[in-house]
Amino acid sequence: LAEPAKKRGLFGGGSREGAHKGAGAMDVTFGSILPYGDVARVCDAKGQSSLGRRLDKAPSSGRGYALFDSALDLSGPRTFYVTGFKDRCPRQFTTALAFFGSPEVHEQLCYGRPSKLYPYSTTDKAYEKVKSSVCKVGKSKPCGANLKTLERNTVFVSTYEKFSDNARRADILMHDGVVAAAAIKTL
Secondary structure: OOOOOOOOOHHHOOOOOOOOOOOOOEEOOOOOOOOOOOOEEOOOOOOHHHHOEEEEEEOOOOOOEEEEEOOOOOOOOEEEEEEOOOOOOOEEEEEOEEEEEOHHHHHHHHHOHHHHOOOOOHHHHHHHHHHHHHHOOOOOOOOHHHHHHHHOOEEEEEEEOOOOOOOEEEEEEEEOOEEEEEEEEEO
């Protein structure tokens, strides 16, 4: 399993962006295996060709995030990567299945009928802050007319630990080139 990469420079400083905090801030070396639900930076990845096969891009036009599967032929947990961050370092996580989700779909789950079935998580709380700043609406209110603006730089990655019999899933919220939050949700 992964351990944080050693810091460079005098007194452990000298990382690419200085002190990192929050989800996806831990640095690991390329090839590390993370526990399910963890997200880490992997700055020593040698270009997109080393990340595996590109599965998707979000948003579909313009810059944005790209999702890579390191071992598409496997059905069990393996490393996935996402590119498109301000620091140009991919983020990695371990899962069996991963896909992008839009703020619109997230709002349907959080504010629609299924909302009573899903507990409120760290990613939900972070989304409320992001949505409020972009859409200028209150908590538990849909973004409304500014949804397309929000979707230009905000995306979720939903991950499932297994292909079947999933008791939990992890959501990763990415906004404006950073990982805003990540949380495991029990289904």
